Amino acid sequence: MINYHTPVMLRECMDGLAIKPDGVYVDVTFGGGGHSKEILKSLNEDGRLLAFDQDEDAKKNIPDDDRLTFIDQNFRFLKNYCRLYGAIPVDGILADLGVSSHQFDQPERGFSIRFDADLDMRMDQSSSLTAAKVLGTYGEEQLHKIFGIYGEIQNAKSLAKTIVTSRLNRQISTVSEFKDVMGKLIPRGKENKYLAQVFQALRIEVNQELEALQEFLTQASEVLKPGGRLVVMSYHSLEDRLVKNFIAKGKFRGEVEKDFYGNEIRPLEPVTRKAIIASDDEIKNNNRARSAKLRVAVKV
CATH class of the missing domain: 3.40.50.150 (Vaccinia Virus protein VP39)
Structure with a gap:
């Protein structure tokens, strides 16, 4: 390749x-x-x-x-x-x-904030746990812990609450949908850094x-x-x-x-x-x- x-x-x-x-x-x-x-x-x-x-x-x-x-x-x-x-x-x-x-550059793998794709992030593609599944099924406390510890996000608690509230109305399945949900929580001028930290946290959890x-x-x-x-x-x-x-x-x-x-x-x-x-x-x-x-x- x-x-x-x-x-x-x-x-x-x-x-x-x-x-x-x-x-x-x-x-x-x-x-x-x-x-x-x-x-x-x-x-x-x-x-x-x-x-x-x-x-x-x-x-x-x-x-x-x-x-x-x-x-x-x-x-x-x-x-x-x-x-x-x-x-x-x-x-x-x-x-x-x-x-x-290579994994970052393949849009369909969902690792990168640069592309709109399904929230996948699995390194082992036979695994059942995807990033979308984490966002759709984990409790607020679990999400708070993931973003706080793995992503070192300052507003991890607010992010977790926003995700849990948002998914009551619709599933969060794609990168663009997730960015929309996060919208107001992303610090101005630090958009890329914040998103990279959030995605890192999700990826670490998905792949243990x-x-x-x-x-x-x-x-x-x-x-x-x-x-x-x-x-x-x-x-x-x-x-x-x-x-x-x-x-x-x-x-x-x-x-x-x-x-x-x-x-x-x-x-x-x-x-x-x-x-x-x-x-x-x-x-x-x-x-x-x-x-x-x-x-x-x-x-x-």
């Missing part, structure tokens, strides 16, 4: 993985295959790559390469499928989180992104061999906070646990103290790189 997605920080990701030619690697967000194809270039005939993606469109990008095993599943099932394919432990795992440019990320990170630390690398790129603060905390503490909340002797118990060690960000040149050429944060850790 042409122009599916330009991989962000490709060189930095490969450096983070520190690829061994005969190693076993996992790309849990295959998408357009940009990162996977680069990993394959560094592997010899004994190397292996497992690639996960739940989006049906991603299958069109699979290269003809015997070293690659494609798994059409959510990365929250990482451990089960690595075990199924006899690939535990692994030398490195790469995750490029969020939505691909934060729950899946936590399951994935926990399993990644178990699947990696000692000295193996975890490379995760995120695009908003909610994801980055989970990744940062898990690398630093081996858990998502609270303080790092210690053993009887006072030694910290955590499976991973950060390779860089701060997140790696894209260069100015890359951001000029690929706007998606602007918000990307890359974190690299090694299995202790």
